[in-house]
Amino acid sequence: MTSGVALGSRAVAGRKVTARKAIASKPRASVAVRASGDRKWNFSAGPAVLPLDVLEDAKEDLINYKGTGMSVMEMSHRGKDFMKIAEEAEADLRELIGIPANYKVLFLQGGASSQFSAIPMNLAPEGGVADFILTGAWGKKAYEEAGKYMTTNLAASSKDSNFSTIPDVSDWKLTKDAKFVHICSNETIGGVEFKEVPDTGDVPLVADMSSNYLSKPIDVEKYGIIYGGVQKNIGPAGMAIVIVREDLIGKTHPLCPTMFDYKLMADNDSMYNTPPCWTMYTSGLVFKKLIKMGGLEAVEKMNEEKAKILYDAIDGSDGYYNNPVDKKYRSLMNVPFTLGGGEDLEKKFLKEAAAAGFESLKGHRSVGGARASIYNAMPKEGVQALVDFMADFKAAN
Structure with a gap:
């Protein structure tokens, strides 16, 4: 799995996506290019991503x-x-x-x-x-x-x-x-x-x-x-x-x-x-x-690692991103979050995320905000790509 290019001209799922705004800070690889053709990073709550080999x-x-x-x-x-x-x-x-x-x-x-x-x-x-x-x-x-x-x-x-x-x-x-x-x-x-x-x-x-x-x-x-x-x-x-x-x-x-x-x-x-x-x-x-893969014990360990990447990014954003759930009961599967900058910034985030190849990050219509569903079939690379995008978006906005 190779990393993507800088925001100015990202390679996503085999195509180029031009970002609205290049970041002034040091560029980073924020979107991983999928290993297989034009598939997106699918964070849908269901129907959801299935294992590619399956x-x-x-x-x-x-x-x-x-x-x-x-x-x-x-x-x-x-x-x-x-x-x-x-x-x-x-x-x-x-x-x-x-x-x-x-x-x-x-x-x-x-x-x-x-x-x-x-x-x-x-x-x-x-x-x-x-x-x-x-x-x-x-x-x-x-x-x-x-x-x-x-x-x-x-x-x-x-x-x-x-x-x-x-x-x-x-x-x-x-x-x-x-x-x-x-x-x-x-x-x-x-x-x-x-x-x-x-x-x-x-x-x-x-x-x-x-x-x-x-x-x-x-x-x-x-x-x-x-x-x-x-x-x-x-x-x-x-x-x-x-x-x-x-x-x-x-x-x-x-x-x-x-x-x-x-x-x-x-x-x-x-x-x-x-x-x-x-x-x-x-x-x-x-x-x-x-x-x-080693059974459900191995699956749980994998899911804990993925969730930690995303929750750490949210918690470490100084309030730019927020997860409203009691930390004792945070789901390993579904991670809702809001942007501290309000609804207009959330809309911009979701629009640019979709353009960058991140599918179905919009929160449920009953609660709004954003939501990343990181089920078993979502690889760690996909979660890391999202976290990198979130960091780039914060730097640019």
């Missing part, structure tokens, strides 16, 4: 998978070739995470949002109360959706701090005999992340891990259900992976849609109907890659 492997199989004469997108999900793909994907995921035998792994259509309804229909067939810990927008959506099917208790919320922290567990107002306790382990929009698994005793802990799935080791036995969409850290959009303890399935609400029935899906190996075949296949490639 995309290249998928490209090889796109037309003719392993000599079958068919694409994975064309072959029968009941045929031996795809059945092998599906079996290997589950086996590799179990190995990667260390999923105990008494947990089912489900590959389901609909992403995480469909699980906001499926979870209460599977865990609370006769209603009851579920406790929710609100630390951001996605936890709020899960809370509101579950309220259609059962009583929901807002056990704790960080809304008063604009979702910039996680309420201390000692302050949670949990319900005795609740059906489950729900958390969002990493809030994509606000950039807060649980650093420890809360102890909920005998009440099943349910976690939406959409934006930090497979970014670090997971102690599965501390959860009743782990779920999340795959389009951030794992594969293309269109699928959720649900890891559910066996004793929590088989007691669905009478009106539970067939496609939301965990027991039915488990009994049919996630193939009651045609599954999202291409997403399963690509996710399987990612599982194999992460195993080869």
